[in-house]
Amino acid sequence: MIPGPFSYHRPASVADAVKLLSKLGDEARPLAGGHSLVPMMKLRLATPEHLVDLHGIAGLKGIRRDGNKIVIGAMTTQHELLASDVIKTSLPILHETALLIADPQVRYRGTLGGNVANGDPGNDMPALMLVLGAVYRLEGPGGGRDIAASEFYQGAYFTALEPGEILTSISIPAVAAAHGYAYEKLKRKVGDYATAAAAVVLTMAGGKVATCAIGLTNLHETPLLATDAANAVIGTSLDAATLKKAAAAAVAIMSPAADARGPVEYRKHVGGIMVTRALQRAAARAS
Amino acid sequence: MNDMTPTREQREAKLEGMGCKRKRVEDIRFTQGKGNYVDDLKLPGMLHGDFVRSPHAHARVKSINSEEALKVPGVLAVITAETLKTVNLAWMPTLAGDVQMVLADGKVLFQNQEVAFVVATDRYAADDGINKVVVEYEPLPVVIDPFKAMDADAPVLREDLAGKTSGAHGPRKHHNHVFEWTIGDKDLTDAAFNKAEVKIKEMISYHRTHPSPLETCQCVCSFDKIRGELSIWGTFQAPHVIRTVVALIAKIPEHKIHVISPDIGGGFGNKVGAYPGYICAAVASIVTGKPVKWVEDRIENLTATSFARDYHMTTEIAATKEGKVTGLRVHVLADHGAFDACADPSKWPAGFFNIVTGSYDFPTAHVAVDGIYTNKAPGGVAYRCSFRVTEAAYCIERGMDILAQKLGMDPAELRLKNFIKPEQFPYHSALGWEYDSGDYHTAMKKMMESVDYAGLRKEQAAQRAAFKRGETREIMGLGVSFFTEIVGAGPSKNCDILGIAMFDSCEIRMHPTGAGIARVGSKSQGQGHETTWAQIIATEIGIPADDIMVEEGNTDTAPYGLGTYGSRSTPVAGAAIAMAARKIKAKAQMIAAYKLEVHEGDLEWDIDGFRVKGLPEKTMSMKDICWAAYNSVPPGMEPGLEAVSYYDPPNMTYPFGAYICVMNIDVDTGVYRIRRFYALDDCGTRINPMIIEGQVHGGLTEAFAIAMGQEIRYDDEGNVVTGSFMDFFMPTAVETPHWETDFTVTPSPHHPIGAKGVGESPNVGGVPAFSNAVNDAFSFLGSTHIQMPHDYWRNWRTAKELGVFA
Known part of the structure; x- marks a missing residue:
């Protein structure tokens, strides 16, 4: 539990960080909240020679409205998300989910950017980003670019980030005021990754589902958008048969790993239940 | 009596004796981060040791190469079983009558078994060194399912026991068998089953788990070459037993071994036995002449120690x-x-x-x-x-x-x-x-x-x-x-550890001003002994619990005890405390009788002192008796007010x-x-x-x-x-x-x-x-x-x- 030697860098601007990461190459890792990277370093499963700490960069933090979007700085902590009125009123699913991430100590330090950029299938926020249609702003040696969250995740810990690139902010389009939402997470204890989790954002019209998006956490090597399951509920009043159909459609795309949380069959089974429960709870919240 | 005279209830309450929800005195330091744990100890020139561990559950160790590790800045030594053999410590006895490898001797028998001990100037260098030790393994078939361990063709695990048809607890019936222990009347029981109207039979497993105290196992060993003395600070639930074990296996005279258990962050049985880390840190200190610290991390605790x-x-x-x-x-x-x-x-x-x-x-x-x-x-x-x-x-x-x-x-x-x-x-x-x-x-x-x-x-x-x-x-x-x-x-008739009967002990010294110190052979790991032991004494001798300091864990000052585990502290040490207190009280009664100029039998106990029967105003408080013990004891009596009790429980x-x-x-x-x-x-x-x-x-x-x-x-x-x-x-x-x-x-x-x-x-x-x-x-x-x-x-x-x- 003792990390190997490394050099520590604390750039003051995004440009400097990008320059450092480009120059140092594969042996450098950006450091945000450190809750994934530092434990891996202590186990010497990660042995970066250089850590580029992003905490010294002003402007990577904060939550602001930008027209029809909400823009969140990548270094905004889970605690800051929880403390934000903008999030609570406009993106309440983020608030609900942040509360299910570990414990207050972790949330004081852990960042939204780190959570979504690391590519860890166990992280909770990426599925939400898919459901909400978020766009990530990346800055790299070749300049900046935007990429949809749905294009970002390629495999466990593999993302669209190019060498030298860092995530600087996340833009989330406004959600209809009357939307319903739910994040259902089954975990063994505080601090655990999800055995299975489902995020739902939907709108209702005349007692029927008008729009719906369903995201899945830790049920595949990347977060998943359960499009067939969402389509199955649109136009329905979420009757028992529909819920069963939607859960089955979601289960069909799950491929979790067997681990101490349970065998594959169990994790898929409860994944379907999380989808069902999230749909019901979201519908009850929609006005 | 005037209004200022405390009532009996007030006098009783002031003692905070048995039955009182007295707040834990040790929590004053624990809640302020002022506890004193092993890892808080920093001695001048102290070195740090850490283990190379086996990735395999069963493998032959073909070679261990330390060359590159010794080149890492700060790494001073790499200890292996070969090193330990020179001092006859490659293996150590267990409390169960078996022997255990201190460091892998020819093979490894479980994942994370200790293979080599790297000693360095700091913990980081030690870990860097670990990563440079090259161990060549030849994996062997493993036995994991206990129900297959005694199959005829099960791999032989303990080659050191080859040919040994009996162990510490009788015959062994298979190469992977440790002992068979039976008790009860087999024939009578079989007969009861033969004529039973109703029977049940079920295989009930209690799975493998771990005590996992928040503070892991750790020690600091410091050998003073000039004096020939070994000091060990460690997370020991039974420090005196550790001292005796060290004397027996390291051949250092027992009076030259100082074992100290400072504050301990939970034990739950994990800190009773002796582990390779203790032996390696002691040997490393003897070899280098410097204090050596060994601190287990969480993974090591869960996977290697008990x-x-x-x-x-x-x-x-x-x-x-x-x-x-x-x-x-x-x-x-x-x-x-x-x-x-x-x-x-x-x-x-x-x-x-x-x-x-x-x-x-x-x-x-x-x-x-x-x-x-x-x-x-x-x-x-x-x-x-x-x-x-x-x-x-x-x-x-x-x-x-x-x-x-x-x-x-x-x-x-x-x-x-x-x-x-x-x-x-x-x-x-x-x-x-x-x-x-x-x-x-x-x-x-x-x-x-x-x-x-x-x-x-x-x-x-x-x-x-x-x-x-x-x-x-x-x-x-x-x-x-x-x-x-x-x-x-337990009672000496059926309980001992390494031949030492499982008594426990207490020594009480009352000071002239009516305060005192009690030293006890048990060792709190969070149980609150400093609080409760003083409460027993308070009730027994009428001195407020706040005026009794309880000390445990230093083998140089505490009387020999068998330590704290198995819920034995209150039944055994608690009894020794009460018995020592009663010796104090008996001497106090003689002093009080002398001072009050009455016969001992004319005195009766009254909460916090003695009074003359029938003359309630003629009293002498325990506090005053303490003073008298140091200046005016009866002729022929030794001065002072101290007592020791070793208690061997009857059941x-x-x-x-x-x-x-x-x-x-x-x-x-x-x-x-x-x-x-x-x-x-x-x-x-x-x-x-x-x-x-x-x-x-x-x-x-x-x-x-x-x-x-x-x-x-x-x-x-x-x-x-x-x-x-x-x-x-x-x-x-x-x-x-x-x-x-x-x-x-x-x-x-x-x-x-x-x-x-x-x-x-x-x-x-x-x-x-x-x-x-x-x-x-x-x-x-x-x-x-x-x-x-x-x-x-x-x-x-x-x-x-x-x-x-x-």
Whole structure:
């Protein structure tokens, strides 16, 4: 539990960080909240020679409205998300989910950017980003670019980030005021990754589902958008048969790993239940 | 008397003696981060050691190359078994009569076994060095499943035992066999089964788990070459035993060994035994002439130093149709891992497992335990348990529920029918114990009334009906547990460690101004001894607890004690404290008689001093007697006021309790909800009710963890898959249920203050209550016994196997 030697860098601007990461190459890792990277370093499963700490960069933090979007700085902590009125009123699913991430100590330090950029299938926020249609702003040696969250995740810990690139902010389009939402997470204890989790954002019209998006956490090597399951509920009043159909459609795309949380069959089974429960709870919240 | 004269109640209250909810004095430093733990110790020039560990569960070690490691800046030495052989320390004796490799000698027998010890100027350099040591392994076939360990063609694990047909505890019948231990009347028991009207038989496993104290095992060893003295600061639950072990194996005269246990952050049995880290740090200090610190990390703690349980108990009960038990037969397969490193009293290779007849009047019983070797970490320690009592309690409490199910009887009713009756005490059990006291019926009935047991059963019937109608997906279980413990090891007639009788000790010195110090052979790891020991003395000699300093853990100053584990502190050390205090009081009475110019027999004790019978105004307080002890003792009497007592208990003590757990389980996810947990404990005389309540809360939380998810699990290759707190279930305050506590008081007739010990009861009694609740919940769907741990996915699997999703 003792990390190997490394050099520590604390750039003051995004440009400097990008320059450092480009120059140092594969042996450098950006450091945000450190809750994934530092434990891996202590186990010497990660042995970066250089850590580029992003905490010294002003402007990577904060939550602001930008027209029809909400823009969140990548270094905004889970605690800051929880403390934000903008999030609570406009993106309440983020608030609900942040509360299910570990414990207050972790949330004081852990960042939204780190959570979504690391590519860890166990992280909770990426599925939400898919459901909400978020766009990530990346800055790299070749300049900046935007990429949809749905294009970002390629495999466990593999993302669209190019060498030298860092995530600087996340833009989330406004959600209809009357939307319903739910994040259902089954975990063994505080601090655990999800055995299975489902995020739902939907709108209702005349007692029927008008729009719906369903995201899945830790049920595949990347977060998943359960499009067939969402389509199955649109136009329905979420009757028992529909819920069963939607859960089955979601289960069909799950491929979790067997681990101490349970065998594959169990994790898929409860994944379907999380989808069902999230749909019901979201519908009850929609006005 | 004027208004300022304190009343009797005020004088009594001022003492904060026995029965008082005195706040824990040690918490003043703990809550302010001012505790003094081993890892706080920093000595000038101190070096740091850390282990190269085996990635394999079973492999031959072909070579160890330290060349590159020694080039790492700061690395001073790499110690291997070859180094240790030069001082005859490559192997060490275990407390169970086995031997254990200190560092891999030719082969490794479990994953994370200690292979080499790297010594460096700081912890970082030591770890850098570890990564540069090159070890060449040749993997060998592994034995993980205990039921396959004694197959004829099972791989030979312990080559060092080749040709040895007997071990410390008798004959060995297979190359992976450690011992067979039997007790009870086999013929009589077989006969009882032959004519039994009703029988049950079930293999009940108590899975492998770990005590996992928050502070891991650690030490600092410092050898002074000039004086030839070795000082060891360590996380030792039994510091004097460690001193003697070191003297025996390192051949250093015992008076030149100073063992000091500073504050300890939890032990739970993990810190009783001796580990390779201690030996390596001591050797490293002797070799380098500098202090050497060794601190285990969490993964090392969970995977290498002493696991607990791993008992597989084939349990049979014979009974009449009416539900009267007539016989008990248990065969245990005991998985000890690579070395038998149990910390049991020497003559008890299966601990006090023969308490397995529990609280019930079994006319006959027979137990056979087969200890075996596997490619797992060594041990078998008593995790918050008095030597296999947890396993025994789980075995009989599950067994009684299974029998009740077979008879179609209520499990509480079956227990009431079979309890040992109050008039049967002292009770001689079929397996050889003499239960000192008990009143089981009163405790059980109080529990049943407190929770409205009949009402809960009605609610459960309604819930089951609703489940069958498809109106709910939750099932409800009631887990009853009525345990009898055996603690306070122990009487010299049957208990010793390495030949040293398991007494305990106390020395009290009263100072002239009426304050004093008590040094005790036990060692608190969080139990609150500094608080409670002073309370015993306060009541015994009438000096306020606040004026008594309690000191433990320094072998140079504390009288020899056998340490703290197995709930032995209050039964044994607590008795020594009371006896030492009574010696003080006896001398004080002589001094008071002399000063008051009366005969000793004319004095009577009155809360905080003596008074002359019939003359209530003629008194002498204990405080004044302390002063007099240093200036005007009776002619011929030695001055001073000190006493030492070594207490060899005449018997064990037998705490008991009635617990119940009310639980709902969602069959779709396996998620359980502990709705209620009520724990009634009878630990005899209660010294500090607040500390007892805290002990019960802590032990129940551990029981909850063990029953509902905590395990040390290995895959088929012998890799530990639960080696960190991510996967080893350590509940937080969020998961922990609310605890309701209650009590009855049945004092021990042979203990000086009637106390029995309580620390381990909630772990012992709690596990069966949780497990019985899960089993009870599923029983109406057709199950008889479901193995622990009862985590979510396993509950779901049970539901699935019982056809809930069909």
